[in-house]
Amino acid sequence: MKITMIGSGYVGLVSGACFSDFGHDVVCVDKDQAKIDALHAGRMPIYEPGLDTLVADNVKAGRLTFTTDLKAAVSGADAIFIAVGTPSRRGDGHADLTYVFAATQEIAGAIDGPVVVVTKSTVPVGTGDKVEAILRDAGHGAESVAVVSNPEFLREGAAIGDFKRPDRVVIGTEDPRAMAVMREVYRPLYLNENPILFTGRRTSELIKYAANAFLATKITFINEIADLCEAVGADVKDVSRGIGLDNRIGKKFLHAGPGYGGSCFPKDTLALLKTAEDYDTPSRIVEAVVKVNDARKRAMGRKVLNALGEDHKGKTVAVLGLTFKPDTDDMRDAPSLSIVQALLDAGVTVRGFDPEGMEAAKKEMPGITYCTDAYDAAKGADAVAIVTEWNEFRGLDLKRLAGVMAAPVMVDLRNVYSPAEAARMGFRYTSIGR
Known part of the structure; x- marks a missing residue:
């Protein structure tokens, strides 16, 4: 054909x-x-x-x-x-x-x-x-x-x-x-x-929006459960595993993190809300999802600032991962955009690295220093923040990383490392929902 x-x-x-x-x-x-x-x-x-x-x-x-x-x-x-x-x-x-x-x-x-x-x-x-x-x-x-x-x-x-x-x-x-x-x-x-x-044609058009809104809801739900886990002393990774093993729920899209981004979920949830509004059938759940996700990205910036301590002005943070997810160069609505802006607004110097998204990131975030790899980004940093879970960030030499930093502080927004492992390597470690 x-x-x-x-x-x-x-x-x-x-x-x-x-x-x-x-x-x-x-x-x-x-x-x-x-x-x-x-x-x-x-x-x-x-x-x-x-x-x-x-x-x-x-x-x-x-x-x-x-x-x-x-x-x-x-x-x-x-x-x-x-x-x-x-x-x-x-x-x-x-x-x-x-x-x-x-x-x-x-x-x-x-x-x-x-x-x-x-x-x-x-x-x-x-x-x-x-x-x-x-x-x-x-x-x-x-x-x-x-x-x-x-x-x-x-x-x-x-x-x-x-x-x-x-x-x-x-x-x-x-x-x-x-x-x-x-x-x-x-x-x-x-x-x-x-x-x-x-x-039917209209049914097909709605399936796409309904699917993406549901997945965005799962992500936002587990992110809120992560906040509750931190408050009560539970582990969100085990909670995710425990509910994900239920076939009615499924394990996908139950990974707590800094919020969803990309070319689909932010755009499609907003479009679905507008369609629902146009037809007088408001979607309160999706409306809440959009608001919670937007707030979460900003909250992750505050989480990094809190790890720096009260006197964070003039300090340096290494941000590892800039794209909205691994294996893409897409910066659209990436959590890093809100996180980096929060750091810059607070007077923090930002050094960033991403395996594939550097050129796209430079157009969106001209106010940071772009580095050649994770260790280069961490040189002299007072904290390192893992924002996107690229595979190469999963196997970092943590001793080497700590050795080039001004202070061994890690904010792991993707729960790549275990708290015990990070502590054993000398890091003061903060993660999501643990």
Whole structure:
């Protein structure tokens, strides 16, 4: 099949590369000529483990190409995926659909035969109806053009595995022809008996938001339980394990930390709240989750300051991990942004290191010193704060780390180390929920 992917960002590039690896002919389209030129040169616009090799292999096989020419890319396509950004709109938190509708208008002017148009971007309920209306107004009838919802469920840092071995594939359409096309698009997964769930289009759109809001709720719940653990003398890691072994609850997303961030949870919870408000069905639980998570990030900054003692002005903190999670270079809504700002506001000098996010971090946090590794960041520091749990921070030589610091103080916001281990190496140690 010929698949056209509109948007060559995170979702579009990963999806396009994986579809081409399934054996489809894929053209990824983007308006950014510099991005397309970089892709032609084998340079990825994002960091995602394994993506560069996957792209290179399929480009070499002739199944994956890149272009800025949308009209040529759309010509003869069996399926056109819209995978452009839907950022939170300034002022009200609603998903900004400007790019989705602009892409749809361009697609409407380029379609030259029967095709299925698929919204891959995360969009509010009813967006598919509006996309369909644009296409119908352009003269494309239901007999030739169908609109389908197919939300992505990719975790940054594990996106390729998530795409090829998904928990489920959700496809929102009741059109028989569109169903047949989508079955063929996902044929390798169908043969592997991965669950493919066909629903109504609006149902599919809501599934994505409901899933992310629920996961954000789990994270926020265990973070509040962590605070209670500290107050009563319990261990949140054991509490997480104890409740996670219950199959009704599950162990995933029960790791206490500095709060959620990234490109999905903050944006999608706000968009869900706006949709619920628009339909007069307020979601009080999700509203509380958003407020608690925002407050938690600021509280983690205060936690680091408390570890420094009352006289923290002029002291230095080494921040290890700047991206919102490991195995990505994504800084969007990363907890480090709030934590570092709290430290800077208090007159603390910040030295930071991240294995992959340094360039992105420099744009967001110009007021800190960027270092070459964890030990370089810790030189002369009065405390070290582990903010993102990259693998290389799990096996630090703690004696060496303490040896280069002005004071052996560690604030472990990801519970990477055990209190006993840190104390044995001479650290005054603070963690989450223990």
